[in-house]
Amino acid sequence: MTPAALRTAGRTAARLGRAAAVLLLVTVAALSLPHLMPGSPALAALGPTATPEQVAAYEAKLGLDENVLAATWRWLGDALHGDLGHSLSTGVSVTTELADRVPVTLELFVAAQVVALGLALPVALWSAWRPGGAVDRIATAGAFVWLAVPGFVLGLLLIWFTAVQLRILPATGWTPFTEDPLENLRHLVLPALTLGLTEAAVFTRTLRGQLLDTLDQTYVAAARSRGMGTVRLLLRRTLRPSSLPLVTLIGIGIGTSLGGSVLVETLFAVPGVGTWVSGAINGRDFPVVQGVVVVSAVAVVAATFAVDLLYRTIDPRIADERR
Amino acid sequence: MSAAETVPTPTAPTAAVPRKKAARRRPSTGVLAAGTWLAVVALAALLLPLLPGFDPLHGDFANPAAAPGPGHWLGTDAAGRDVLQRTVAGARASFTVAGLTIAVGLLGGGALGVAAGWFRGPVDKVIGFATDLLMSVPTLILVMIAVSLRGPSLSLIGALIGLFTVPHFTRVVRAVVLSLSERGFVQAARMIGTPPLRILRREVVPHVAPAALTFAFTATTVAIVAEGSLSFLGFGLRPPEPSWGGIIAEGRTTLGSAPWISLAPATVLCLTVLALNYLGEQLRSKGGRG
Numbered sequence: 188m189t190p191a192a193l194r195t196a197g198r199t200a201a202r203l204g205r206a207a208a209v210l211l212l213v214t215v216a217a218l219s220l221p222h223l224m225p226g227s228p229a230l231a232a233l234g235p236t237a238t239p240e241q242v243a244a245y246e247a248k249l250g251l252d253e254n255v256l257a258a259t260w261r262w263l264g265d266a267l268h269g270d271l272g273h274s275l276s277t278g279v280s281v282t283t284e285l286a287d288r289v290p291v292t293l294e295l296f297v298a299a300q301v302v303a304l305g306l307a308l309p310v311a312l313w314s315a316w317r318p319g320g321a322v323d324r325i326a327t328a329g330a331f332v333w334l335a336v337p338g339f340v341l342g343l344l345l346i347w348f349t350a351v352q353l354r355i356l357p358a359t360g361w362t363p364f365t366e367d368p369l370e371n372l373r374h375l376v377l378p379a380l381t382l383g384l385t386e387a388a389v390f391t392r393t394l395r396g397q398l399l400d401t402l403d404q405t406y407v408a409a410a411r412s413r414g415m416g417t418v419r420l421l422l423r424r425t426l427r428p429s430s431l432p433l434v435t436l437i438g439i440g441i442g443t444s445l446g447g448s449v450l451v452e453t454l455f456a457v458p459g460v461g462t463w464v465s466g467a468i469n470g471r472d473f474p475v476v477q478g479v480v481v482v483s484a485v486a487v488v489a490a491t492f493a494v495d496l497l498y499r500t501i502d503p504r505i506a507d508e509r510r
Numbered sequence: 511m512s513a514a515e516t517v518p519t520p521t522a523p524t525a526a527v528p529r530k531k532a533a534r535r536r537p538s539t540g541v542l543a544a545g546t547w548l549a550v551v552a553l554a555a556l557l558l559p560l561l562p563g564f565d566p567l568h569g570d571f572a573n574p575a576a577a578p579g580p581g582h583w584l585g586t587d588a589a590g591r592d593v594l595q596r597t598v599a600g601a602r603a604s605f606t607v608a609g610l611t612i613a614v615g616l617l618g619g620g621a622l623g624v625a626a627g628w629f630r631g632p633v634d635k636v637i638g639f640a641t642d643l644l645m646s647v648p649t650l651i652l653v654m655i656a657v658s659l660r661g662p663s664l665s666l667i668g669a670l671i672g673l674f675t676v677p678h679f680t681r682v683v684r685a686v687v688l689s690l691s692e693r694g695f696v697q698a699a700r701m702i703g704t705p706p707l708r709i710l711r712r713e714v715v716p717h718v719a720p721a722a723l724t725f726a727f728t729a730t731t732v733a734i735v736a737e738g739s740l741s742f743l744g745f746g747l748r749p750p751e752p753s754w755g756g757i758i759a760e761g762r763t764t765l766g767s768a769p770w771i772s773l774a775p776a777t778v779l780c781l782t783v784l785a786l787n788y789l790g791e792q793l794r795s796k797g798g799r800g
Contacts, residue, residue, distance in 0.1 A: 209643050216647070224659045331791070335784035337735040339742045339755070340776045343762065347773075351766040446648020450739055464651055465743060468658045476655060480648060487646045 206488045211259075213484040217477040218262055219255045224471075232275070232471060248275070249473055266481070272474035274467070281478040284463065289445070292452070292459035294364065295382065296444040298375050300437060302383025307390030307433075312426070314391070315398035316417055326391060333388040342381040342454045349377065359456035378455040382448070386440070390433060397429040428502055435494050442490030446483035541792055544785035551782055555601035566591060566599040566752045575768040584774040587757070588764055589750075596752040597775045603746075603753035604734045604779075607668040611733035612726050614672025619679020620722055624710065626680065627687025634684075641677035649674045650736070654745045662747055671736050675729045682725045686718050720793070727790030731783045738779055754779045 221228045229245040230237060237245075243252070250258030265272070271281035314323035336344075350358035356377055362370035401407065402425055410424055411417075445460050452461035460479060467475035537545070558564055570582075570590040578585040584593040626637040653670045660666055690696055690713070699709045734754075740746040741755030749756055754775045761772030 205639065205642070208639070209646050212643055213647055220655060220659070223656075331787065332784060335731075335780050335787055337738055337779070337783070339739055340758065340780060343758065343765070343772055343776065347765045347769060443648065446651050449650055449654070450743065453743055465654065468651070468654050468745075471658070476651075480651060483648045483651070484646045487648075 202492070206492065210481070210484055210488060211263075214263060214481050215255060215259050217480040218250060218258050220476065221249050221251055221473050222255065228471065228473070262477075271478040271482075274475050275472045276467075276470050281474055284475075285460070285478065285482060288458065288460045288463055291361070291363075291457060292444060292448050292461065293441075295375065295378055295448060295451070295457060295459060296441065298379035299382035299386060300440070302379055303386035303390050306384075306387040307394055311391050311394035311398060312421055314395045315402065315425075316421060318399060323395075327395070330388040330391045333384070334392075336385070338381055338385055338450050339454060341385060342377070342451060345377050345380055346454075359454075361457050374455075374457075378451045378457055381451050381454070386436075390436065393432045393436065394429065397432055398425055401425045401429045431498060431502060434497055434501065438490050438494035438497065439487070440490075442483075442487035445486050446479070538792075540788060544788045547781055547785045548789075551601050551778065552605065554598045555605060558595070558598045559602070564595060566595040567750050568592075575764060575771070577768070578770055578774075585768065585770040587760060587771045588768070591750075593757070593771055593774050596757050597754070597778050599752040600754040600757055600775060601778070601782075603664060603741075603751075604737055604782075606664045607671065607737040608730045608733040610665060610668025611672040611675060612729055614669055615675035615679045615729050616722060616726060618673070618676040620683055620718070622676065623680040623683025623722075624687055624714065624718065627684040628691065628706075628710065628714070630688075637680065637684075641680055644674060644677045650739065653736070653740060654743065657740065657745045662745065664747070667737060667740060667746065668733070671733050675732060679722060679725060679729070682721050683718050686721045687714060690714055690717055724790055724793045727786050727793065731786045731790075734779065734783060734786075 229242040246252045310326045314326050346358045349356045361374050364371040449461035449465050452459045464479040573586050574590040576586045582592050622637050626634040738755030741753040742759045747753045757775045758772045
């Protein structure tokens with residue numbers, strides 16, 4: 188291997204080790220959650236009439252009978268075999284239920300990205316094409332105002348408008364895609380709009396700024412002096428190097444969507460990971476909460492990693508840079 | 511570090527130089543409007559509860575879900591409680607949480623950021639690891655868990671949201687400190703043998719403060735929205751204690767017949783966030799180009 192390749196490999200290994208350490212600590216923290224509860228979780232769940240045997244069985248199930256590190260070790264061993272424990276309230280395997288719910292959350296995420304990019308790409312390109320023009324000024328001011336509307340307010344407004352006033356879309360509920368694709372889409376529209384419209388404002392601002400920065404670069408000026416028009420310049424020379432922050436936003440978004448979709452999913456009663464974990468927190472269903480927290484952290488770390496690799500593909504100049 | 515470093519949340523103006531002349535110029539209409547709105551909300555939250563007859567929990571059962579009009583300027587909710595009074599009382603909850611968030615974020619992130627940028631090397635690595643750790647956990651879920659285990663209290667919610675803003679404050683401050691330590695006046699101070707703590711106090715902190723305070727505006731909006739989201743999900747103050755998210759959530763069921771119950775506090779929340787964003791943005795553009 189060349190020294191440069193060795194250096195890259197070394198850096199990658201160091202970052203992998205760091206990621207593993209982060210995940211290990213998140214697991215320890217997740218498994219110590221029952222310990223943070225004041226009083227006895229077992230008595231709180233089973234009631235004051237519980238026999239000592241029942242209490243012991245319950246504590247064994249949660250790993251409360253051993254110390255946190257031993258519990259983490261056992262939990263990680265099981266997790267590597269695909270076993271994340273069983274829900275205390277339904278007895279269903281956490282892994283099975285996750286496999287059912289992650290696709291729902293991801294479908295919602297993808298639909299939201301389609302909405303966000305569908306809006307942000309043309310608007311940002313137009314704004315960068317004619318900076319200071321009417322479209323740019325309206326879009327910039329609009330995105331700024333839009334950013335002040337939190338997701339739950341936007342969702343509520345959408346429900347009020349489309350479901351209560353116009354009665355064209357169902358406000359809540361879900362139909363799986365495999366059952367009825369059309370009904371699935373109808374249920375998808377409002378939650379996807381809620382997530383996507385909020386993101387569109389962020390995307391537009393980010394991409395517009397980056398496009399304008401890239402247009403200032405000397406190689407763009409060189410292409411311009413050779414007679415390349417602004418439209419071609421934007422699409423051919425500027426968009427790709429300007430898309431890095433957007434890629435980061437979307438990539439990190441995939442990671443955080445597992446834990447971050449609680450609000451929208453609850454508001455629209457979408458049976459994804461978010462509604463599940465929200466119910467599990469209310470019901471003190473520790474195995475479910477622990478499973479979701481760890482899996483969500485894994486997703487965030489993996490997404491960060493993937494974005495980094497993608498960076499080098501999109502902009503080869505980055506691979507040569509040393510920190 | 512990693513790609514996460516390019517997440518465009520806190521773009522720190524690199525070493526903002528305080529400008530004396532700009533401060534004397536008249537503030538623009540937008541700044542005045544934003545400042546006035548925030549002052550009105552804050553004063554209302556502080557002073558209105560002192561008035562006799564202010565009781566956001568009192569239900570006027572003769573007038574449930576009454577439309578806005580004289581007597582009840584923003585109408586009443588399903589239990590006949592005055593929406594304006596509840597919104598004002600809700601502002602207290604939001605501002606309490608926001609205040610705590612900023613205190614925790616500024617102090618924690620400020621200290622960590624200065625340490626990371628000043629000492630670099632291993633200290634920077636350890637702090638970077640800690641921020642990675644905090645940023646990899648699902649924030650909202652963790653606060654929900656804490657509230658469910660320890661019971662809802664504004665101090666717990668504020669402290670936790672503050673804890674999760676620490677990594678962002680740290681990054682903003684670290685970036686400024688890193689760029690500062692290359693600057694001539696800091697190196698000169700070092701060269702003439704000024705004790706490090708004195709350099710930090712006299713040269714570094716005054717330059718870090720504008721960036722950190724600018725980011726504090728963002729953190730305030732994050733706290734207000736997070737508190738609203740938590741209450742909306744039922745993990746905030748227990749009803750009937752008023753908070754913006756809580757009132758908005760209560761109005762959900764009557765959205766068709768009495769939309770003002772949700773829309774009035776929602777409008778106040780959005781305008782407050784907008785005003786804070788605007789002031790933060792103005793500060794940022796001033797500092798960045800200073």
